[in-house]
Amino acid sequence: MEDYHARYAGRLRLDRRVMPESQAIHLLEGRLAEQEVELARLRTEVRALKEELARAQASRDLGASSSSQPARGDLADRLQDALDRAQAWVQKLEEQAQEVGAERWTMAAAMEELKDERSTMKGRLLEAREREREAEMARAWISADYET
Numbered sequence: 001m002e003d004y005h006a007r008y009a010g011r012l013r014l015d016r017r018v019m020p021e022s023q024a025i026h027l028l029e030g031r032l033a034e035q036e037v038e039l040a041r042l043r044t045e046v047r048a049l050k051e052e053l054a055r056a057q058a059s060r061d062l063g064a065s066s067s068s069q070p071a072r073g074d075l076a077d078r079l080q081d082a083l084d085r086a087q088a089w090v091q092k093l094e095e096q097a098q099e100v101g102a103e104r105w106t107m108a109a110a111m112e113e114l115k116d117e118r119s120t121m122k123g124r125l126l127e128a129r130e131r132e133r134e135a136e137m138a139r140a141w142i143s144a145d146y147e148t
Helices: 002-011 021-061 069-147
Strands: none
Touching (some): 021 069
């Protein structure tokens, strides 16, 4: 069982002496929740930037004066750059959320396998104890028969 556990602990970069799997899962769930909040915030920011960009482009398209047009174009460029950066950050967070979710699923599956193996080992231990009791009783009967 230790070999089995060590194999999963190594694969999941966990050391049982440092952090139990259940605690690691709680930490991953917390990280995932934080990333979801950040993702929602960034999506709101992206939406606001898109709206601002649309307003700037609409203003420019409506025929703003030629003196103000370069400033509007510059604003639109800055907004587009900010929007691109925000979208890249959203994409990165979504990828991280998927990775954390996959890691959490893997850890949960490993824990379930460990629980199943523990149950199997418990059953085998109970069977061994029962056989030991039966053998002890058989020895006592043999001893009693031998004495009579």
